[in-house]
Amino acid sequence: MEIVLTINGKERRVEVVGAETLLDLLRRLGYKSVKFGCGEGACGVCTVLMDGRPVNSCLILAVTAGGREIVTVDDLGTRDNPHLLQTAFVESGAVQCGFCTPGMILASKALLDRNASPTVDEIKQALDGNLCRCTGYVQIIEAVQLAARRIRAKKKTGTKRKKTAAKKPKTKKQKIT
Numbered sequence: 001m002e003i004v005l006t007i008n009g010k011e012r013r014v015e016v017v018g019a020e021t022l023l024d025l026l027r028r029l030g031y032k033s034v035k036f037g038c039g040e041g042a043c044g045v046c047t048v049l050m051d052g053r054p055v056n057s058c059l060i061l062a063v064t065a066g067g068r069e070i071v072t073v074d075d076l077g078t079r080d081n082p083h084l085l086q087t088a089f090v091e092s093g094a095v096q097c098g099f100c101t102p103g104m105i106l107a108s109k110a111l112l113d114r115n116a117s118p119t120v121d122e123i124k125q126a127l128d129g130n131l132c133r134c135t136g137y138v139q140i141i142e143a144v145q146l147a148a149r150r151i152r153a154k155k156k157t158g159t160k161r162k163k164t165a166a167k168k169p170k171t172k173k174q175k176i177t
Contacts (some may be wrong), residue, residue, distance in 0.1 A: 006064060008070070021059070021060060022065050036058065044104070044131060047103030050068075072102070089104070096132075096136050100132045108123075116143070127144075
């Protein structure tokens with residue numbers, strides 16, 4: 001059966017095979033950041049955003065994604081221009097093996113898109129269902145808090161911050177005596 005869906009901002013017309021899951025379809029199409037973990041929706045490593053909401057792609061039949069907008073972590077930033085969440089995860093030490101990281105970042109993005117000032121409990125609730133065996137969650141919560149502060153600061157300063165962020169800071173030359 002053929003479906004049309006939007007993946008990372010690009011409309012795709014794809015053939016869906018039988019009871020293929022959205023996870024299997026995305027992997028078949030080359031989106032390797034979407035991982036297979038438990039296959040039961042319990043670990044969160046297959047998390048994608050569907051119409052802005054985090055879903056376990058291993059539990060979604062691909063055919064039901066027709067007409068929907070799917071976002072993977074690949075759409076958030078690049079190596080040279082990472083998303084604020086990606087930077088915050090690295091700076092906070094929330095990235096260990098990296099297997100759970102895409103799902104954690106997407107669940108965090110969905111939270112911060114609707115609530116730029118989440119409490120620790122709201123962060124924990126948003127990340128419920130995303131398992132990490134390496135970090136112990138403290139660094140992940142800190143990363144989400146750091147990203148939230150930066151997003152709020154960016155909104156306050158508007159476009160001025162974008163323009164000045166690209167400039168190198170001026171340094172004073174010191175006279176050696």
